[in-house]
Each structure stands twice: as structure tokens, then as C-alpha cells.
Amino acid sequence: MRLTTDPAAPPGTAPAAPVPADPASLKVVPARHHARWAAALVVAVLVAQFAHGLATNPVWEWGVFGDYFLSETIVQAVWVTLQLTAYATVLGFLLGTVLAFMRLSRSPLLQTVAWSYIWIFRSIPMIVQLVFWFNLSALYERLGVGVPFGPVFWSVDSDSVVGTIGAAVIGLSLHQAAYAAEIVRGGVVSVDPGQLEAAAALGIPRLRQIRRIVLPQAMRAILPTAGNEIIGLLKGTSVVYVMAIGELFYQVQVVYGRNGRVIPLLLVATAWYVVLTSVLSVAQYYVERRFARGADRTPPPTPLQRLRNTVRSLRAAAARREEPVVPPKTPSAVRPKTPGENR
Template identity: 55%
Template sequence: MVTPSDVIPAPAHERDERGAPEGPPQIVPRRHPGRLLTGAAALAVLALVLHSVVRNAAFQWDVVGRYLTTGAVLDGLLLTLWLTGAVMVLGFLLGTFLAVLRLSANPVLRTLSWGYVWIFRSTPLLVQLLFWFNIGALYPTLGIGIPFGPQFATVKTVNLLGPTLTAVVGLTLHETAYAAEVVRGGILSVDAGQNEAAQALGLGRWRTLRRIVVPQAMRSIVPTAGNMLIGTLKGTSIVSVLAVHDLLFSVQLIYNRTYQVIPLLLVATLWYVAVTSVLGIGQYYVERYYARGSARSLPPTPLGRLRARLAALRGRLRRAAAADSRPALGGDR
């Protein structure tokens, strides 16, 4: 039998006004004043920087707005986008072929593929572009015919390789070397048991590579390929040394005539930032697509997180409104 003396009374801070024990103590999250101070300091620095950029008359934002959508700038932007797309497609097609050769059992093909990657990764891109631009000094003519025999048709290299085609060739060959390593690393990231299971099912090497290995390797390939795409977009600006009318060269032509260097460089910067942001968003959703099956559920998208936070905020507001409209209990009689 339990007597009243055996019951341990609740502490005084856990009793209500009538002396009855309250519920469990409320859990309060730990405060982090250092985080708040650091965040406030970072926002203050950002505000100072933005104020300096917006209020500085030397940036000439009115000139930036006037030239942002001019025909010459938009034509250069379109050529930049075309170069980026062509180089990435051709580079990854050739790079995938080289990656397969690197993984081949044939020592000759494996060595030749390694040598290609070694040469083109060891020389600067600008040197490669200048070399291809002056290829006519080494090979004045190119012909089609029988090896070590007569030629059926010839063409002058100067007439064949103009500045734009030279830029495509140089950028593609350079990109191929890096794409080959990206694809090879993605293929090697797939567990060897996948190949063994495919062989046990009687699947051929090419079918195994196309239907089993490559879809799983894309999880490792896509992030690096996205970074390469953005790097290629910005790297196309180097073709301005060949007088290719890309975005940067078009801007340079304008400020060489108007001497408004800073605002015209800002025009190019804003377009590069805008296109890079769009490519970054696309990369995010492509990564989510190939991440299916690697986890039980995919993380929410930024838009999904925003909708969830808005829904939670609306729920809290409804609960607060309901609590305010609820009649008080135990009022005056």
C-alpha cells in the first residue's frame, strides 16, 4: 500500500498556481549568438559592397542598359552559345570513344588513347588554338586520295580552316581529352559486380556498357560534365584572340570605338552570369534525374522547400488565429 508520504512532490518550479504538477519541461533549442553576429556582419559587408557597386557612377549603368540587348552583343552571345553546344557534343562523343579505348584490352588502342589525353592535357588551350590557326604553315593543302599514292582532290588549308572552324576544332580536341577522363572515371565508379551479373545473364560487352554501366555511371559523370559545360562557356572567350566574333570580341569591338571599357565589360559579365545560372539550374535537375534509385527519396527541390516553408508558416498562422479566437476558460461567473 502506497501512503501519501511515499509520493515525492514535484518541485516548486514544476507546479501551477493550484499546486498541481505541470507537464514535462519545455525543450528550448540552444541559442547560437555567434552565428547571428557572423551572419549580421556578412550581411552588412554585402550591403556595403552592393551600395558601392550601385552608387558608383564609374560603372555607368545607363550605358550597360543601353548596350545589353544591342544586335552586335546578341549576335556574339548566340555564337558563344553555338560554340559551347557544338564543342560539348563533339567533345563528349569523341571523349566517350577514347574512354572505351582506354578501358580496352588491346594494349595498342589503350596506349594511343592515353597518349592523346596526355598530349592535349599537357599543353595550354591558347597554344593549341594558335597552333591550329597557323596549321597552313605546316600543311598548305589537304587532299583525299590513296595513301602514299595519287590524290583525287585537294583544298588549300587557308580556305578550309577559317577562324570559327579553327576555334571549333581546337576547343573540341582540347575538350575531348578531359571528357575522356570524365567518362572513364564514371565507368570505373560502377561496381564490378554489375558487369559480372550482366555476363552471367549472357549480355554482350556493348549491350552491358550501353544498358547497364553507362546509366549508372551518369551519376558520377553529370556533375563533372556540368562543370565542364560552364567552363567551356567561359572558355570560349579565349577565341577572341582569333578574331572570332563571340560575346567578348563583340564587346571589345564596341569599346574600342566608344572607349567605354568598364560598362561594356559589365555587359559581357552580366550575360555570362545569366547563361551560367540557367545552365546551373539545368545541371541540378539532370543530377536529380540520374539520382533516381540511389536513395529512397530524392531531396526536395528549392521550389519544393519554399512551398513547404510557406505551408508551415500558414499552418502556424492558422493555429495562432485559432488560439486567439478560442474563449477563455474559468472566467468570471
């Protein structure tokens, strides 16, 4: 150890702190996070208790859960749920995209109509909209085609056109379109307007600007929120039980209404919703990764790629352990030459 002093320091000042001659001789003391370890211990105990309760509590009735999880009735109900989600997603986002560009239009009429639609359909609960569309025939007995405010050339009974499934799809789609419009509008607004100005200066048509310049960049902002909205729609399809449609939650209610096994049947519905939302989350991850290629040229590896890399590294490490250890060759002792040897 040695003491260092500043020659320019005024006399009478305290000497500087001792500086070790070798920094490697310093003792490294790791930081201790006692609160973090205590919180981790509490969480681990709670998780263990929850898992123990799932495994030992007889009320869960895992045997009944296994009997109904892949039963024909439940699988058909899952298929109906997926159909409702797919139809409402496609139709809702198509209509929502139109509404978003109507709000971005310079026409006051289009802006007002789009804003009013979004305001109304976001204000009314989904279950109220579904019941309204289910009773559409009470408001309009027949639907027809003709001259506006004039004669009708062709008409049909509304019940034959809008059935129970049709009313559910219409209600879900119109409700979803109000939220999709704001999602799409937010993504379009996030694109730098200077790019549109440059495209217009190059003479690119307006529709091609939107299709080739705006939307590919807006998708990076649209996809995370849109993925959450689709997952919410998947779970929101359970509301159509008020229309007696055989989706997942309705069929679960029918089954436990017959046999009285409420808890295991609700667990069946919960497990299926977890599986379906997990699949949608994985699809959202890969779609977001695809549209992020323009901004991130070297994206991080996917979980599957990480798993493959880990397996390869483990195999390489195991192969290195199995290789025989060859001792290094030691150089032979150098013998001094005698005076008579050739140099």
C-alpha cells in the same frame, strides 16, 4: 528535489547528483553562439557596403549598361558563344567517350594512344592550341583523300575547309575531349564490376552491357564533373578572341574600344556570363535529378516544388483565418429525474 544514492556504493562516497522529481521543471538555457553572430554581422556589413557601392558609384554607369545589355551586337555575340559551347561540348564528349573506352581496353596500343592524347592535350594551353589550328594552312596547304602513303585522289585548299569558326571548334573540341575522357573513365570505373560479370554470365552482348548497365549508373558520377566542365568551357570560349571571332568578350572589347566605356561594357559581359552559367546550372540540377531516380526513389522536392508547397500552405492558412469561428456546443445541464418519470 530528491537525492538518489546507490545502495551498492561503498560507505563514505559522495552522494549522487540531485535528480528532480519532475524533468519539466528544469530550466532550459539555449546555447549562445557569439562568434557565429559576430561573423554574420561582419558579412552583412560587407555585403551592404558592396551593394551600396554598386548603386551609388557613378563609374558603373548603369545607363550605359542598360543600353548595351540587349543590343543587337551583344545578343549576336552571345549566340556565337552558345554555338561554340554547344559544338565543342558535343564533339568533345563524343571523342572523350571513345578515348575513355580506349584507355579501358585490353589492347596496349589503344591504351597507349589514348593516354598519349590525353597527356598532350592537357599539357598544352588552350590558347596555344587555338593559334595552332588557326594557322593550320601554313602547315598543310591542301587536305586530300587517297591511299595512305600513296596517291591522293581528291584534295582541297585547307583554308576553304577549316575557316576561322572551324579552327575554333576543332581547337575547343580536341582540348575538351582530353578532359572529357578522364571524366567518363572515372564514371565507368565507379560502377561495380560484379554487375558486368553478372551481365556476361546472362549472355548480354558487350555493347548492350555498356549502353544499358554501365552508362546509366556511371552518369551519376559523370554528370557533376561534366556540368562543371561545360560551364568552364562556356567561359573558356572567351579565349577565341585571339582569332578575331565575334563572340561575347571580343565584341565587348570592340565596343569599349570605340566609346571608351570600359567598366559598363565589362559589366555587360559579366552579367551575360552569369545568366548563361546559371541556366546551365539549373539544367545540370534537373539532369542529375533524373539520373538519380534509381538510387533515390523519393528525391527531395525541387525549388519550384518547394515554392508551390509554400504558396499552398500560405493560402490554406489564410483560408483558415477567414473562416468564422464557431463556438463549441456546451452540453446542457443534466436534470435529475423525478421518481415518477420513466426510466
